[in-house]
Amino acid sequence: MWPFRRPVLFLVLFFVCAWATAQTIQWAPDGKSYFRIEQNEVIQYALPEQTRTVFISAKDVTTADGAKLNIRSFQFSKDQKQVLIYTNTRAVWRLDTQGDYWVLRLDTRQLRQVGKERPAASLRFAKFSPDGARVAYVSEFNVYVEDLATGRAWPLTTDGNRKLINGTFDWAYEEEFACRDGFQWSPDGAHIAFWQIDARKIRDFYMINNTDSVYSRIIPVEYPTAGESPSPARIGVVRASGGAVTWLAIPGDAQQHYLPRMEWNSTEHVFVQQLNRKQNESKIYEVNVSTNTARLVFAEADAAWIDVMSTWENTYGLTFRHEFLWINQNREFLWLSEKDGWRSVYRLNKQGDAKRVINANHDVMSIVGMDEAQQELYYYASPENATQKYLYRAKLNGTAPPVRVTPAGWDGTHGYSLSPQAQYAFHSFQNTFTKPVTEFLRMPAHQPLTQEKSIARQLKQNQEPRKVEFFKIKTAAGVEMDGWMVKPRQFDETKKYPIVFLVYTEPWGANVRDTYGVADNGLYLGDMAEDGYIYITVDNRGTPAPKGSAWRKSIYRKIGRLNISDQADAAREILKWKFVDAQRVAVWGWSGGGSATLNLMFQYPEIYRTGIAIAAVGNQLTYDNIYQERYMGLPQENREDFINGSPITYAKNLQGHLLYIHGTGDDNVHFSNAEMLVNELVRHNKQFQYMAYPNRSHGIYEGEGTSEHLATLYTNFLKAHCPPGPR
Numbered sequence: 001m002w003p004f005r006r007p008v009l010f011l012v013l014f015f016v017c018a019w020a021t022a023q024t025i026q027w028a029p030d031g032k033s034y035f036r037i038e039q040n041e042v043i044q045y046a047l048p049e050q051t052r053t054v055f056i057s058a059k060d061v062t063t064a065d066g067a068k069l070n071i072r073s074f075q076f077s078k079d080q081k082q083v084l085i086y087t088n089t090r091a092v093w094r095l096d097t098q099g100d101y102w103v104l105r106l107d108t109r110q111l112r113q114v115g116k117e118r119p120a121a122s123l124r125f126a127k128f129s130p131d132g133a134r135v136a137y138v139s140e141f142n143v144y145v146e147d148l149a150t151g152r153a154w155p156l157t158t159d160g161n162r163k164l165i166n167g168t169f170d171w172a173y174e175e176e177f178a179c180r181d182g183f184q185w186s187p188d189g190a191h192i193a194f195w196q197i198d199a200r201k202i203r204d205f206y207m208i209n210n211t212d213s214v215y216s217r218i219i220p221v222e223y224p225t226a227g228e229s230p231s232p233a234r235i236g237v238v239r240a241s242g243g244a245v246t247w248l249a250i251p252g253d254a255q256q257h258y259l260p261r262m263e264w265n266s267t268e269h270v271f272v273q274q275l276n277r278k279q280n281e282s283k284i285y286e287v288n289v290s291t292n293t294a295r296l297v298f299a300e301a302d303a304a305w306i307d308v309m310s311t312w313e314n315t316y317g318l319t320f321r322h323e324f325l326w327i328n329q330n331r332e333f334l335w336l337s338e339k340d341g342w343r344s345v346y347r348l349n350k351q352g353d354a355k356r357v358i359n360a361n362h363d364v365m366s367i368v369g370m371d372e373a374q375q376e377l378y379y380y381a382s383p384e385n386a387t388q389k390y391l392y393r394a395k396l397n398g399t400a401p402p403v404r405v406t407p408a409g410w411d412g413t414h415g416y417s418l419s420p421q422a423q424y425a426f427h428s429f430q431n432t433f434t435k436p437v438t439e440f441l442r443m444p445a446h447q448p449l450t451q452e453k454s455i456a457r458q459l460k461q462n463q464e465p466r467k468v469e470f471f472k473i474k475t476a477a478g479v480e481m482d483g484w485m486v487k488p489r490q491f492d493e494t495k496k497y498p499i500v501f502l503v504y505t506e507p508w509g510a511n512v513r514d515t516y517g518v519a520d521n522g523l524y525l526g527d528m529a530e531d532g533y534i535y536i537t538v539d540n541r542g543t544p545a546p547k548g549s550a551w552r553k554s555i556y557r558k559i560g561r562l563n564i565s566d567q568a569d570a571a572r573e574i575l576k577w578k579f580v581d582a583q584r585v586a587v588w589g590w591s592g593g594g595s596a597t598l599n600l601m602f603q604y605p606e607i608y609r610t611g612i613a614i615a616a617v618g619n620q621l622t623y624d625n626i627y628q629e630r631y632m633g634l635p636q637e638n639r640e641d642f643i644n645g646s647p648i649t650y651a652k653n654l655q656g657h658l659l660y661i662h663g664t665g666d667d668n669v670h671f672s673n674a675e676m677l678v679n680e681l682v683r684h685n686k687q688f689q690y691m692a693y694p695n696r697s698h699g700i701y702e703g704e705g706t707s708e709h710l711a712t713l714y715t716n717f718l719k720a721h722c723p724p725g726p727r
Contacts, residue, residue: 025426029080031419034426037071042083047424047440048449060109061085061102069102073318077132081106082148084114084128084135088121093171093667095318097180101126101137103148114146115139117153124168125181129189134240136185136192138167143183143194145240156192156238157245163222165197170222170231173197175668176626177260177308178315178322188267191237191289193248195259198232205672207665211695221667226621226628226642227635230277233259237270237289248287250274250294258626260308261322271297271324271333275306279630282306284335286350298352300339304549304556305630307336310343311508311544312365312380312389327372327396334377336364338549345377347396357398363546365389369418370396376444378405378418386545387470387482387514388431389413393444405446410455412514418443429455430516432468432484467529468519470512473538475569482512482545483538483570486519488726489529491579495726498584500528500718501571501608502537503600505563506592507555507631510545511537523714532725534580540566557633560599560620560645567596568604575607586722588612588714591669591698598647598660598677605655610722612714614661615669615698618648618677622670651680657721658688661710663696689717 025034033046035055042056061069069087076083082105089099099121101114115123118139126137129145136145141160146153160166166182173179183194204220224230232254236245250259250272261273268290274283281301285294300306308322309315325334332349334357343364345357358364362383368391370377375396382388391414394402406414412431419425425443430436437458440449448454467486474480488497502521504511511518519535521528528535539545540563542555555562575582587608589597594616601611617623620642621635628642629635635642643649662674674692681688691713696702700710 025417026074027417027419029076029420031421031423034419035074037074040068040071042071042074047419048442050440050449056083056085056104060104060111061087063102063111063113072096072099075127077128078130079132082128082132084126086126090121092124092168092180093174094316095180097168097318098122098124101135103135112148112151114148115144115153116151118144125183127185129185129240130187131189134189136183136240138183141165141168143167143192143238145192145242154242156240156242157194157196157236162220163198163200163202165195165199166236167194168197169195170197170199170202171667172224172231172624172626173233173258173260176624176630177258178320179260181321184262184264185240186237186264186267190240190267192240193235193237193262193264193270195262196234196236198234198254201229201255202231203228205667205670207667207671209665209695219665219667223667223670224625226623226625226632227639228625229255230258230625231255233257235259235262235270235272246289246292248272248289248294249292250285250287252276261324263324265324265326265330273308273322275308277629278634279305279626284348296352297350298335298348298354300337302338302553304553307338307343310366311510312546325367325370327370334367334370336367341549343546343549345379345394347398355398357396358394359398359401361548363548365546368416369420369422371422371444372396373421374444376422378416378422380414382546385411385514386547387484387512389415391416405444407446424449427455431514432516432518433464433466434459435462435464435516437462470514473570473573475566475573477569479541479566479569481538481540481566481570483536484512484519486529486535488532488534489527490532492726493579495579496581497532497534497579497726498586498722498724499534499536499574499580500722501567501585501587501600502535502593503567503587503589503596504591504593505540505543505567505589505596506559507542507544507552508627509592510539510543512539512545523711524718525711525715528724531719536574538567538570538574540570542566556631557638557641558645559631560595560647564596564599564603567600568607571604571607581727584609584722586610586612586718588614588718589616590614591616595647598658599645599650601656601658602647602650602653605653609656610658610718611656612659612661612717615663615666615700616647616660616673616677617669618646618651618673620646622673622676648677648680651677651686652684654681654684654686654688657717658686659691659713659717660688661691661693661700661713663693663698663700665695665702666698668698 044053044055072089073086085102089096122139124138143156157166168182169179199222202222202224205223207219209217235248238245256277258275270287272285284298287294335346346354365380368378381392390406392402415428417426425441428438439455469485594613597611597613600608664671
């Protein structure tokens with residue numbers, strides 16, 4: 001799943017804003033300087049003076065034939081004498097993880113292409129060997145190694161294809177586990193460990209391109225739907241010089257398990273996380289590569305599911321990896337678990353002994369970094385307000401209560417990028433009325449390097465009048481939920497106004513965030529507040545708010561029911577407000593929010609009179625197995641839960657005005673959902689408006705004029721059936 005599967009375009013902006021600061025700088029290994037890409041040059045800034053030096057110039061990235069490389073990202077060799085430059089990138093499903101790589105020697109400024117004999121822009125995840133003498137990469141589903149001195153390259157695998165995937169992942173692993181980079185050098189550079197995904201038994205879903213030719217073109221996607229067995233995954237180890245592959249002997253049926261994490265711990269040992277198919281049992285194995293024997297290190301189980309990643313992590317960043325966070329000279333590692341009711345950090349040794357590091361009952365949203373010399377861990381949390389985010393510090397030995405590092409007084413969402421030794425930090429701050437602002441800090445004192453460029457000095461010029469109101473709503477059943485609301489510009493509490501609910505409601509998206517732009521509706525042409533709408537959202541139980549695992553996992557096997565009843569119960573309370581017009585109630589959402597919109601329109605037609613559903617899952621049995629089975633169980637065991645949670649089951653109840661929108665080229669939520677739902681609505685003679693965008697993906701943005709057309713369609717429908725303004 002990715003952001004369009006959850007809270008739509010404007011919330012994607014939240015993710016971009018929240019993490020942008022951490023992605024725009026790259027720390028030097030010594031933590032005393034950082035790098036930025038500026039106007040296609042790499043600039044180094046030395047701290048604390050911020051001394052600027054051109055580290056890689058435009059001339060350095062000009063090829064022998066005069067072409068200029070566009071630097072997408074870069075990485076250093078371990079000895080800092082070479083730089084691997086990523087350029088000419090292309091998207092693989094979600095992110096531009098395929099392209100060309102060039103090596104720049106920093107002493108001679110010699111620039112040469114890696115993988116020159118491979119097809120253009122076909123390389124993925126290239127990385128230096130530990131000694132910097134070779135580069136390994138994936139091309140066309142096989143793993144290669146190239147000697148930089150001679151330019152000779154050789155394959156480590158030769159059987160790769162679209163269905164037998166070496167060194168990278170299939171659609172479902174990438175979408176639901178954020179697994180993309182699928183190989184690693186051993187610490188001594190002698191071996192490479194890599195994933196192989198066998199999708200040969202996975203049925204293809206066929207998308208049809210009818211727009212680019214007078215003849216249609218079939219686009220197959222290996223896509224295991226709910227109820228279908230996963231693609232078997234295994235991990236191979238092979239000498240970097242080539243030879244036979246040793247497939248690690250990890251216990252269990254490969255087609256009934258997932259392997260979302262793998263990492264070398266030493267030249268002899270690989271650590272692997274294994275999840276069962278229902279994703280409620282997790283095991284960590286230490287595999288001795290020489291003897292090919294696996295030893296169970298740690299195991300845990302959950303009555304609902306175990307998260308491999310969270311919405312609080314930048315899982316859609318280009319360089320995101322699931323890592324074992326090693327400490328104590330690789331004798332121990334840090335592990336996130338909810339086994340005590342909160343998402344917390346545990347310190348595990350190789351014997352499986354687990355000690356809780358965070359001595360407090362609150363959720364760890366994500367780990368930011370650590371200062372192992374001072375035995376301190378930095379992480380995000382927000383114990384008092386689930387809509388915000390702050391930096392905390394805890395002792396790695398778990399002996400003292402954690403301390404909030406972010407100073408009091410700046411309520412909202414904070415982001416930090418810590419230098420490797422946690423001496424400095426790049427800090428960002430935003431809330432609903434403050435544009436994102438940044439500063440550099442000395443840590444752990446949280447002191448700006450200069451007052452002139454501090455956030456405190458920038459605040460006033462980056463703040464706007466407050467327009468978003470946060471509130472809590474308690475239902476008749478006693479469930480309390482967070483919400484935000486934007487009232488009409490010329491609000492008169494004696495008048496009644498139409499109300500538009502934004503929904504997502506599923507376990508991979510929370511809408512109620514104290515971030516800049518969170519309440520902007522990018523699909524509405526004009527100003528909703530100026531036109532006289534109340535714009536509102538509420539986060540129900542099951543959404544990923546830092547309120548403890550009981551809140552988040554209460555939705556297990558109840559998607560389409562618990563989240564929908566919570567939303568309806570909250571709406572009933574909101575409609576009691578004297579300034580809300582109960583005859584003009586609209587709801588809309590994208591993807592999971594589109595599904596919620598349909599369910600609300602069909603299950604509670606007496607509340608919701610107008611709905612706009614975009615790219616919705618109409619039938620839960622059509623969505624991929626990793627996501628749907630994680631939260632709903634296995635259809636073979638509880639098929640009725642999938643049916644009872646699917647909008648198509650209730651389509652016969654439609655009474656209000658519905659606009660249904662879907663892209664025919666959607667590889668995420670397939671267009672079959674739209675056709676199944678349309679058939680059901682037609683069967684019951686339910687009249688509705690329908691728009692299919694030819695060959696558009698889940699985001700419905702491709703093609704000239706698409707975004708404008710979609711926004712116009714959305715705005716016109718809303719105004720026609722839920723007219724704006726007071727009455």
